[in-house]
Amino acid sequence: MNLFKSALIASLLLWPAIAGAWTLPDGSMVAFEAVSKNVYVMHGPKDEPSPKNMGFMNNPSLIVSANGVIIIDPGSTLQVGEQVLTEVKKITDKPVLAVFNTHIHGDHWLGNQAFKQAFPNVKIYGHAKMIEKAKGDEGLTWVDIMDRLTKGLSKGTKVVAPDQTIANGASVKIDGQTFRAHHLSNAHTDTDIMVEHVESKTMFLGDNGFNARMARFEESGDMHGNIKALQFARDLKMTTYVPGHGKSGSADLAVIPFLTYLEKLRDGVTKGYRAEKESYQIKKDIEAQFAQFKKWNGFESNFGRHVNKMYLEVEALEF
Ligand SMILES: [Zn+2]
Incomplete structure (x- = not known):
């Protein structure tokens, strides 16, 4: 292949990502990237939540099924959730059927509200403990944290907790796609699920996985449990691993x-x-x-x- 041809192909490959990008207040651009067939991840900024990133910092992900879309961790606020949804619509006009929340930290799930508003019948899955905490003080604490860190850019964000419990080892079929939850013990928190998408061999690690960014461990976290969770995920030999923060890739990379x-x-x-x-x-x-x-x-x-x-x-x- 000559140089011109490869440059042309490279620019064509780059074009959709740039055209589809969401520009954050600090000028950085984010967009969904394909990580596997019908699986996309928007790799969020690695900084702390601030007005510059609207509080956006996680890795919202989507799986396109025959008749709809399944979302993992829709982002940190109502406004971020709305932007994530705008980006979803650039990938497909299919409706959102379900959302999974990997754990209680608000940067991963306060965006539920935007998806519930747009798709009132959407099912939202989470660990029982995550649901309990989201509906209690911790949900409200996360609304306050985002309001403070974004200096009010998250105004109007409300707790929309998952309405479907999924336990360790349980799987659910959504529009022909199989999702299995893994929660071996306390790890990043006591509310984690790692979500395995069986058909694409993709593991959404939640914050049990980090890449080029350091985790924070709260009181319920268990580093020994986190080690076990990652060893378990590695041993399942998935093709693609999506960490809660940082780039996705093979087990070696992510x-x-x-x-x-x-x-x-x-x-x-x-x-x-x-x-x-x-x-x-x-x-x-x-x-x-x-x-x-x-x-x-x-x-x-x-x-x-x-x-x-x-x-x-x-x-x-x-x-
Ligand atoms: Zn977390």
Whole structure:
């Protein structure tokens, strides 16, 4: 193939993504990208929620079925959900049949409202604990967090919790497509489901998976459980893995780096704990082993916290 032809093909391939892009207030553009046949992911910004990104930061995903669309994690606010829906319509004019929410963190599910408004019969699936928390104080707390971080750009956002419970190992058929939920134990939170799309061999990891951005662990989170969840996902040998934040890809690209991070952290902290070192000493001792992660968004602000959390877990396990 000559140079002209390849340049022409490259520009044709790029064109739909640019034409279909959503321009955020900071000028950056995001659009759905095909990651597999009939499976698309919009890889959100890796920064913290702010007015510059409208609070958008996760990876909304869609699966196109024969008669409709299934969405995973529709985004962080009413306004972001509406923009995500606008982008969905650039891929297909089919109606949205169902939405899955991977966990309680509002950046993943407060966009439900936009989808429920546009498609009142849409079914929204989530873990029982996620539904309980979304309907309780935690749902309202996330509405407040988004309002504060976006400086009011999320005004009008309301809690629209999932209305369908899906448990570990359960699968649901939607318009001929099979979705299986995986929740082995507490991991990123106590509300996670990883959503397996059987036909395309795609695993939506939720925030059990991160790529080039660091996780934050809340109280209900369990780093040992997160390791188990990622090992389980890896061993299912999916073709494509979609993390909660950062780029999708093969297990090597989208699962192994964060799994390696957590395993190294577990091993380093366990060794230090057994040598009767304090958490801050362990942090100093092991930090050099994490050079490959220093460029990940949020490494500096989270590494110390991760060591502390792992220390508490190891202490509880070894007691
Ligand atoms: Zn999360």
